Every structure is written in C-alpha cells, then in structure tokens.
Amino acid sequence: DIVMTQAPLSLSVTPGQPASISCKSSQSLLYSDGKTYLYWYLQKPGQSPQLLIYEVSNRFSGVPDRFSGSGSGTDFTLKISRVEAEDVGVYYCMQGIQLPLTFGGGTKVEIK
C-alpha cells in the first residue's frame, strides 16, 4: 500500500496570513497516462470531505483561488495564500493511483 505522510499535524494561522501543508507519498503518483493522482480535501467540522484540488494542481469547481497545489512524483504541497475563517477544518491528501486508496493522516487548521 502507498503510505501518505502529511505535515504538520496542526496549524494555527492568523487570518490573512499564508499556510502550507506538505504531503509525501511512499511511491510516485505519476501514472503511465502522464497524470499524477494526488488530491487535496478539506473536511469542515461535522461535514464530509470536500474536494479542493485534483491531480496535484487543478482547483475543483467553486474552490477559491487562494488555494493552490503543487509538486510532483512523491512530494506535494497545498498552499493557502490568505487564510480565512471559513478555511478551518482538517485537510487531507489522498492518492488515487492504485487501490487501496490511501489518505494522509490529516492537518488540522485553526484560526488564531
């Protein structure tokens, strides 16, 4: 199974300040079709996960442009350019290149 490792475990951010979350996979997520199957989700309190970023760097429909994803191979980053109060929750990365789908352990983001 592919192991997904996220850091940090938690972040406390002042509104308007940037935030960054790292995700590393134990194997390359680059598939033979040229796509890299790395996803980012936000799970707000009491809600199901909502997709933010797919295939490393593509923002899902309706996701604000303050969210951006980058990386390649086994190292990935989610950045929030200016954190807002509505961004609180737990962020997860997920690999979709092979089953079992595996997730990072989560990064809890709170507002200072």
Added chain:
Amino acid sequence: EVQLVESGGGLVQPGGSLRLSCAASGFTFSSYWMYWVRQAPGKGLVWVSRINSDGSSTIYADSVKGRFTISRDNAKDTLFLQMNSLRPEDTAMYYCARRGYDSWGQGTLVTVSS
C-alpha cells in the same frame, strides 16, 4: 448537481448485519466506478471497497474482506454495502464517493456496540 445520499446506518450489536445505501443523482451513475470510504470517530479516512461501473468487478480492504459486499443497481442509481459479522472496530461514518473522487455523500453512521 451531483448528489450522493447515504442511508441505512444505525446501532447494531457485534455479529449483526446492516445494509447501507447510496442514492445517486445528477450524473450518469451507470458510467462511474463507485467507492465506500469510512471514518471512525475522531480518526482519518480509510478506503473500504470499490465496484466498477457494471458491477462485475469488486475489491475490498483486507479488514472487511469476506464480511462486506459492495453491489449496485444501475436501474435505480443506487450503490449498496452489505455489512455482515460486524465488529466494534467497524464503528464509523460511511461515505460513498464516485470515481474522480469529486463528490462524496454526507455519510451514514454505523455504531457496533452491545
């Protein structure tokens, strides 16, 4: 609008059974592989099972193999998860999701306890 609505969760004793459903709308359900993912209280996300678009191929996490069965009714746009021989460690919120992983349901809570 894509919608996935899970139902069927509840409190069940160890060794008991439950059947979860996931009603899909807003997209061509029969064209999508579908997944179940669960989340124990206060814990992370764990993949449970996958079924292909016509139901001919299924795969399970080792932790549920032989106890859970994923199936689908494409005529009714519905995904199922039959859960037998339930254990306390199966206690979790169960989510259905479609291939592409862009849409998840709101989840249905399964509690296994005596």
